Amino acid sequence: MGGSPAATRGGAVFGSPAAVRHYVAGGRENGGGIGRLVGYIADAAGTAGTRHRVTDTRGPRWFAPFSLSRLLRACVLVVKDRIVDPDLIHHVHVAGRGSTLRKLILTEVLHRLGCRHVLHLHDYDYAADFDARTPFRQRLTRRMFRRADRVVALGERDRAMLTALLGVEASRIDVAHNCVPDPGRPAVRSGEPPLIVFLGRLSERKGVPELLLALGDPAMTRLPWRAVLAGDGPVEEYRREAAALGLSQRVEMPSWLDADRTRELCARADILVLPSHAEGMAMAVIEGLAHGLAVVTTRVGAHEEVITNGETGLFVPVGDAPALAATLAELVSDPETRRLLSANARAHYLSRFSMATYSRSLERIYASVPVRTRMTARSR
Structure with a gap:
């Protein structure tokens, strides 16, 4: 299944992917609100014919041996995808605490293999979580966000934080409010307590x-x-x-x-x-x-x-x-x-x-990620 036709801007090639792999702790079923959002995206018609795959990076809950094996499996999938489908986009969903630690490892693999990837921040107060980290972990976190092809924020507050605190270029940040499938017209209720x-x-x-x-x-x-x-x-x-x-x-x-x-x-x-x-x-x-x-x-x-x-x-x-x-x-x-x-x-x-509005937003984000076909890491 092909993606949208590629476009060339400033010597770089852009285009919507045929497939996207989402990484979320707990997957669709045990990932809380993030997992539910990813499930909605995967179940939707897709963006420009794009297939959405979901990979769990933690398991149902944090248990060190099991969670580490899930993360290792995700890293192996990155290597496989880079060989089999080099134009695939890796959509990494990240929050604070243990989620950031896991994604530091995963995105390091993505970067070293030269994979196209989007970092999607979901957190209620990432600035406070960042401030609580050691200077070394802060440097790694800044680098992780700066290396991503695109960074997605839930709102303008997080967009400003990503620029001011993490040093992400404003031109590489997109705001995408969450979405849910259309449940249809509400039923008329009467005669019952609210x-x-x-x-x-x-x-x-x-x-x-x-x-x-x-x-x-x-x-x-x-x-x-x-x-x-x-x-x-x-x-x-x-x-x-x-x-x-x-x-x-x-x-x-x-x-x-x-x-x-x-x-x-x-x-x-x-x-x-x-x-x-x-x-x-x-x-x-x-x-x-x-x-x-x-x-x-x-x-x-x-x-x-x-x-x-x-x-x-x-x-x-x-x-x-x-x-x-x-x-x-x-x-x-x-x-x-x-x-x-x-x-x-x-x-x-x-x-x-609506899902249609959100899918169009994702399509624009994915289409803005440069296509890379060689197994080379990025210099940034």
């Missing part, structure tokens, strides 16, 4: 303690509603907290849901809430827009690039349980506001965050 959903790891960073306090606030307990908090993490601990607040009959915590069950849940929902303390660009927010839900979130990461307060969603202050309770109570008691936010969210998704 359903509030949370999608993501149950944790302090995601604002779950404040969310439970908000749901247990008198402003909320006097109103009819139900809630589902779907995600992994210390689920039993948060179930006990919900019970202590008298919420056991109203709040369900089914743990992590796969993509199909997530779509089923959102199809029944009215409100998506994500009171995070830190994010890059939360997949849950895009899921909420796609399903035409009234989205309640915080001004973190790239959220302000995606949500217009009062039009396509509502913002609440970070860590403010009373404000969150008041906002949720207003939505629960005002179906007209929910309807307006729902319609605007759905239209916003269709115009900016």
Whole structure:
């Protein structure tokens, strides 16, 4: 299967690849929000006929011998691909902590073999993670990002950080907000208590303690509603907290849901809430827009690039349980506001965050990567 015709600019040859290999810790099934995004990309029609392959660089969870064997297997695939398909693009998804360490090794192999590769940053606060590293590790990390053919950021905050802190040339950075498949037109719901959903790891960073306090606030307990908090993490601990607040009959915590069950849940929902303390660009927010839900979130990461307060969603202050309770109570008691936010969210998704829009963005990024056919490392 061929890619788009190549173009020549300034002596370099450019063109969309016939295939792309994605590298993500945990793969599609155990890679959290990043894995889910990569799965959506791989399942989509593709960019200009491009085939997308997914390689796990860690395994379901961190376990040193098993994870190292996965990383070694990924490096062997790099060598094989360089011989069999030298024009393939390697799309490396990286976050902080152990993810950066694994990708330092993987991208060193990619560089030495002269492979075309894109580095895609997913992290809620990569600057803080970088600052915590030793000077030696910082130098290696800067070099890793500078060597990539293209670097993809989730939003303008990360674009600025990549330039100022890591020294990546602004001309080689692309911003690509996340995407989800189109679930179709939302069903009309009536006669049922509003359903509030949370999608993501149950944790302090995601604002779950404040969310439970908000749901247990008198402003909320006097109103009819139900809630589902779907995600992994210390689920039993948060179930006990919900019970202590008298919420056991109203709040369900089914743990992590796969993509199909997530779509089923959102199809029944009215409100998506994500009171995070830190994010890059939360997949849950895009899921909420796609399903035409009234989205309640915080001004973190790239959220302000995606949500217009009062039009396509509502913002609440970070860590403010009373404000969150008041906002949720207003939505629960005002179906007209929910309807307006729902319609605007759905239209916003269709115009900016569909798979078709995202695929076109990837196509432009891949087409901007120079074609290299010789087994030579880059000098940069």
